[in-house]
Amino acid sequence: xxxxxxxxxxxxxxxxxxxxxxxxxxxxxxxxxxxxxxxxxxxxxxxxxxxxxxxxxxxxxxxxxxxxxxxxxxxxxxxxxxxxxxxxxxxxxxxxxxxxxxxxxxxxxxxxxxxxxxxxxxxxxxxxxxxxxxxxxxxxxxxxxxxxxxxxxxxxxxxxxxxxxxxxxxxxxxxxxxxxxxxxxxxxxxxxxxxxxxxxxxxxxxxxxxxxxxxxxxxxxxxxxxxxxxxxxxxxxxxxxxxxxxxxxxxxxxxxxxxxxxxx
Amino acid sequence: xxxxxxxxxxxxxxxxxxxxxxxxxxxxxxxxxxxxxxxxxxxxxxxxxxxxxxxxxxxxxxxxxxxxxxxxxxxxxxxxxxxxxxxxxxxxxxxxxxxxxxxxxxxxxxxxxxxxxxxxxxxxxxxxxxxxxxxxxxxxxxxxxxxxxxxxxxxxxxxxxxxxxxxxxxxxxxxxxxxxxxxxxxxxxxxxxxxxxxxxxxxxxxxxxxxxxxxxxxxxxxxxxxxxxxxxxxxxxxxxxxxxxxxxxxxxxxxxxxxxxxxx
Numbered sequence: 001x002x003x004x005x006x007x008x009x010x011x012x013x014x015x016x017x018x019x020x021x022x023x024x025x026x027x028x029x030x031x032x033x034x035x036x037x038x039x040x041x042x043x044x045x046x047x048x049x050x051x052x053x054x055x056x057x058x059x060x061x062x063x064x065x066x067x068x069x070x071x072x073x074x075x076x077x078x079x080x081x082x083x084x085x086x087x088x089x090x091x092x093x094x095x096x097x098x099x100x101x102x103x104x105x106x107x108x109x110x111x112x113x114x115x116x117x118x119x120x121x122x123x124x125x126x127x128x129x130x131x132x133x134x135x136x137x138x139x140x141x142x143x144x145x146x147x148x149x150x151x152x153x154x155x156x157x158x159x160x161x162x163x164x165x166x167x168x169x170x171x172x173x174x175x176x177x178x179x180x181x182x183x184x185x186x187x188x189x190x191x192x193x194x195x196x197x198x199x200x201x202x203x204x205x206x207x208x209x210x211x212x213x214x215x216x217x218x219x220x221x222x223x224x225x226x227x228x229x230x231x232x233x234x235x236x237x238x239x240x241x242x243x244x245x246x247x248x249x250x251x252x253x254x255x256x257x258x259x260x261x262x263x264x
Numbered sequence: 265x266x267x268x269x270x271x272x273x274x275x276x277x278x279x280x281x282x283x284x285x286x287x288x289x290x291x292x293x294x295x296x297x298x299x300x301x302x303x304x305x306x307x308x309x310x311x312x313x314x315x316x317x318x319x320x321x322x323x324x325x326x327x328x329x330x331x332x333x334x335x336x337x338x339x340x341x342x343x344x345x346x347x348x349x350x351x352x353x354x355x356x357x358x359x360x361x362x363x364x365x366x367x368x369x370x371x372x373x374x375x376x377x378x379x380x381x382x383x384x385x386x387x388x389x390x391x392x393x394x395x396x397x398x399x400x401x402x403x404x405x406x407x408x409x410x411x412x413x414x415x416x417x418x419x420x421x422x423x424x425x426x427x428x429x430x431x432x433x434x435x436x437x438x439x440x441x442x443x444x445x446x447x448x449x450x451x452x453x454x455x456x457x458x459x460x461x462x463x464x465x466x467x468x469x470x471x472x473x474x475x476x477x478x479x480x481x482x483x484x485x486x487x488x489x490x491x492x493x494x495x496x497x498x499x500x501x502x503x504x505x506x507x508x509x510x511x512x513x514x515x516x517x518x519x520x521x522x523x524x525x526x527x528x
Contacts (some may be wrong), residue, residue: 039326045520059301226522228316259309
């Protein structure tokens with residue numbers, strides 16, 4: 001990374017817009033895309049930001065989630081998505097736990113791919129896990145934010161808190177641990193905190209009230225409606241691999257009909 | 265290309281199986297795939313071959329059809345598709361008019377990507393068009409087949425005849441011109457002839473009867489049913505970008521519902 005601040009006005013503006021949308025009048029709704037065609041569809045439907053789904057994106061490439069895909073393929077796919085939408089549309093990439101890249105390289109590659117935001121999870125895919133130490137993760141987030149600023153782009157980090165989805169510790173202690181981690185990640189410079197796997201209203205409300213910053217909730221069957229999530233003060237709602245899986249189910253239905261001799 | 269015949273038993277066997285499936289008891293049905301996930305779905309649904317759709321594949325990458333995509337991206341996508349299915353499954357790639365590659369390089373890159381068959385159309389995307397001279401196209405097909413054999417793989421060429429889709433000449437003369445081209449392409453070594461844009465039974469029957477070899481028909485709303493195409497003696501039925509477009513329509517529906525506040 002260069003020590004001078006390069007001129008990146010389109011990316012800097014897009015990053016600023018993305019971060020601001022976490023403090024708008026209602027939730028930033030992100031129907032996650034997995035390829036250039038789905039990204040174009042998201043924009044054509046009037047959504048202001050394209051967020052990728054890591055599971056959907058790597059499945060479309062033929063790989064499994066959890067950093068099983070070659071990182072070059074992942075960034076190439078993000079690049080195709082950013083190229084497919086117009087310059088002004090912020091693109092935020094789900095980069096899992098960062099594919100073991102150092103923060104400076106992670107940000108450099110994200111910006112080179114046209115992305116201005118990233119999901120970064122505290123699951124430990126390559127260590128004894130389940131989670132990275134909270135202090136280490138906060139330091140990593142701070143280093144990512146600093147690398148972005150050094151490049152002239154204030155990237156939006158959506159800091160995943162995997163306490164609930166990884167069922168860490170006793171159930172009764174998870175909310176407190178998620179709050180502790182979420183606060184640390186916001187203090188480190190994250191734009192938003194994403195406690196994935198939380199779908200019940202009391203826990204969502206406690207997280208929104210207690211974390212002191214924007215919270216991302218995964219929309220899925222069984223989770224509160226978008227209207228209810230807005231009432232609860234949720235700042236960002238994403239769909240993960242849900243839309244990609246729904247289109248795959250639609251395709252499986254078409255294939256079954258063709259197998260039965262139909263021309264759907 | 266090496267002058268010796270390299271040992272490529274898996275590809276050679278897959279090519280042989282693909283060619284044989286054009287002479288089976290019923291049509292070879294190809295619900296065309298556009299990425300690794302859709303290719304896996306095709307195989308999981310019990311279809312013996314994966315055929316790509318050029319329009320669907322390049323749209324998923326963010327490009328338009330008709331050789332607007334970088335050829336490296338197209339072959340990389342074919343490679344991902346071949347990698348995503350097991351070795352024994354033949355993969356045949358829609359390579360449009362061959363992206364201006366010389367026959368030897370076209371075949372070399374196809375085999376390197378794991379493909380054993382290709383669509384090759386006689387539309388002239390880069391010349392005064394609409395169609396390449398029939399004799400030149402027959403020579404190109406013969407060179408592709410020869411390059412495959414030199415590499416030890418008897419690739420299956422699905423030779424598109426674009427007389428009808430490009431509305432070449434007077435309507436009354438198109439069948440005769442399609443037959444003339446189809447016969448020339450089969451004589452040059454093509455495995456199958458694909459008169460795209462033909463959907464009416466009399467013309468399909470006349471082509472099957474007159475061309476003297478396997479004929480590919482595009483299945484689409486308005487075309488005869490799969491059972492009727494089988495009765496007409498059609499050897500190969502493909503779906504083009506139809507399934508990809510149907511999944512995109514499904515996605516557009518999901519996005520509209522999300523825009524309306526639903527959580528589909």
